[in-house]
Amino acid sequence: MIALAKKKCATKWCRNRARAGRCYCHKCRTRAWRERHPQRKQYHILKWSAKLRKIPFLLTYEEFGLFCDLTGYLENVGNSGASWTVDRRDDTLGYFLDNLQILTNSQNVRKGNTFRANAKNRKFRAPGVNTQTSGKTQNG
Numbered sequence: 001m002i003a004l005a006k007k008k009c010a011t012k013w014c015r016n017r018a019r020a021g022r023c024y025c026h027k028c029r030t031r032a033w034r035e036r037h038p039q040r041k042q043y044h045i046l047k048w049s050a051k052l053r054k055i056p057f058l059l060t061y062e063e064f065g066l067f068c069d070l071t072g073y074l075e076n077v078g079n080s081g082a083s084w085t086v087d088r089r090d091d092t093l094g095y096f097l098d099n100l101q102i103l104t105n106s107q108n109v110r111k112g113n114t115f116r117a118n119a120k121n122r123k124f125r126a127p128g129v130n131t132q133t134s135g136k137t138q139n140g
């Protein structure tokens with residue numbers, strides 16, 4: 001019996017190896033999947049970043065879909081200052097449908113800065129925010 005040898009990924013310039021019996025490597029397959037499922041992709045990004053920051057994430061995929069349909073979030077998402085982000089209205093609470101709103105990236109950064117400045121002045125410590133190392137970005 002001949003074992004299926006790993007071969008080069010079929011994407012141009014990609015130097016990874018494809019799994020046996022497949023044409024594309026894992027990285028290229030994931031990229032193609034994200035391209036085909038933009039809403040799933042954004043949901044995963046949101047959920048993953050919430051997990052990293054230990055923020056409760058109670059949003060289901062269906063609710064996220066509703067949110068995208070109502071706001072048109074997917075058309076305006078990106079990395080520039082004017083592109084949109086999902087913001088939590090109340091920063092001390094997690095992600096659930098009633099706590100979400102659209103802000104631009106720059107508005108969200110400004111909101112985070114005011115939140116941290118107020119927290120410092122009032123000696124108020126929000127859950128999950130360490131005031132001694134407050135240089136890090138906590139807001140999403």
Ligand SMILES: [Zn+2]
Nearest residue numbers: 009014025028
């Ligand atoms: Zn590849």
